[in-house]
Amino acid sequence: MNKTPIISLLFCLLLASCSKPADLFSSYEEAQTALISLNTALSAQKNSHATGLSNEQLPFTDAYLARRHDIYQQLMQMKLTVAQTNQVNYLVIAERFPERYFVWPAHTDVLSNMLSIVKNDAQYKNIEQWLIFVQTQLKAAEQSNLKLNKIEHNYLKHYVQQAINSTDTPIELNESLSVLNNYLAQYKPRGSIGLSGLANGSQWYQSKLNYFANDVLSPLEWLSRIDSKFKSMQSQKQHTMVEASNASQLTKLLLTDSKIMGLDWSTGYTLLPQRANATQLEPADAQLYMAMMETDLGVHYHAWTLSQARLNLLKRLNISEEDARILVEDIIFYPGQSFSFAPQLLN
Incomplete structure (x- = not known):
């Protein structure tokens, strides 16, 4: 009996199982829950039991974008209502646009959300790296002729200055906040607000x-x-x-x-x-x-x-x-x- 085809088949199955996403959602609700968890720093939910932030939960980092894309792709394979399908299609289309450069959406205090969850030095390091990432992405955006408008700019300056002035802000973040504050102070927003x-x-x-x-x-x-x-x-x-x-x-x-x-x-x-x-x-x-x-x-x-x-x-x-x-x-x-x-x- 020739065992080679069976061995090859088993090997292929092993590779296939290894290449699958870490979790496959069996329902719309499971995928929805995963997105809510992923977006913890962007939209803190009432009664949330979150006790920390993973690298994937740092908004608009490569890990975050990859995880979000995977969830969207799984949703596209599901049988959904018309309204749900329309929203998934809209969110997938939005991935093409420059949202990823503006990693701190001006209408939400991401830093405050993060600090309400994170309580240890190791996680403060993640927040510090994310604050550096905010500035890095804004600089990269400028190279592509993408800039904040003056309303967004003013809100971000307010959030950062508020954190600097707060006695509750961990001292581990002082340097990165100061650097970001100085950058925003000299930043020239675009003329158009739309x-x-x-x-x-x-x-x-x-x-x-x-x-x-x-x-x-x-x-x-x-x-x-x-x-x-x-x-x-x-x-x-x-x-x-x-x-x-x-x-x-x-x-x-x-x-x-x-x-x-x-x-x-x-x-x-x-x-x-x-x-x-x-x-x-x-x-x-x-x-x-x-x-x-x-x-x-x-x-x-x-x-x-x-x-x-x-x-x-x-x-x-x-x-x-x-x-x-x-x-x-x-x-x-x-x-x-x-x-x-x-x-x-x-x-």
């Missing part, structure tokens, strides 16, 4: 519009629909209650249910288009999100300035200067998300 100011930013923005609006229309086509809708609405301004808050107004409205359904940390792990579609808007809220969508296009497509964006919201809504400022920051930090209401308001 995605159009980034290389490939227009394509990135289009992908967001396509996903959140669940339709494929150009920014100009969306603007035409918004203009027509405004003309059909009552000419007088409607009183719109917008609470001044540092949280995203859109997220605050939609995330009243603590149940986690989605995969994207930046939307609170919610399938935002699906949630928006299930939300009945009052006339004042409809006016609000119409103005948000219009301003979103102005900022990220037409390259409006901060003043132009604020003035447009003040013109459309009965809100204060402070509320307008907060809404503009939401639009800058969460491009396209207001278009989750487009199917309800513009079709």
Whole structure:
């Protein structure tokens, strides 16, 4: 009996088993849990029992990106709902864009999240290396004509200075924080506040519009629909209650249910288009999100300035200067998300 084929077969099976990912998910929920764990530093969850951070959990490092990509690829092989499939496709497309250069997203205090979890010297070393990585990536981004806008820049400076001034910050991080602080002090942000100011930013923005609006229309086509809708609405301004808050107004409205359904940390792990579609808007809220969508296009497509964006919201809504400022920051930090209401308001 010739044993060679059997031995070869067993050897091939061994190689195949060794080449498999460390864990294969049997369900959407398992993959979702893995993403929530991976993004611990980006979006700390209530009742989290995390006691440390692995190398994979340091945002946008090679280990993090590889792990995230593996989870996405496994999700693409699963049988999912239409809403889940749309979100996975959106997240996979987003991997092509320059997010990896901006490893500290300005709308979340990553360092504070990390320090709430890490409690030993060895892990402080990981945070120190990540702070160095933040600066390294920002420098690399500059070589590719990718820069923070001035709002993002100001938020990062605030986070770093806050950590330096805090007596709770471990002394092991003092040097890396000081170096990053000095770098940010001389950093020159880009002029545009919207995605159009980034290389490939227009394509990135289009992908967001396509996903959140669940339709494929150009920014100009969306603007035409918004203009027509405004003309059909009552000419007088409607009183719109917008609470001044540092949280995203859109997220605050939609995330009243603590149940986690989605995969994207930046939307609170919610399938935002699906949630928006299930939300009945009052006339004042409809006016609000119409103005948000219009301003979103102005900022990220037409390259409006901060003043132009604020003035447009003040013109459309009965809100204060402070509320307008907060809404503009939401639009800058969460491009396209207001278009989750487009199917309800513009079709």
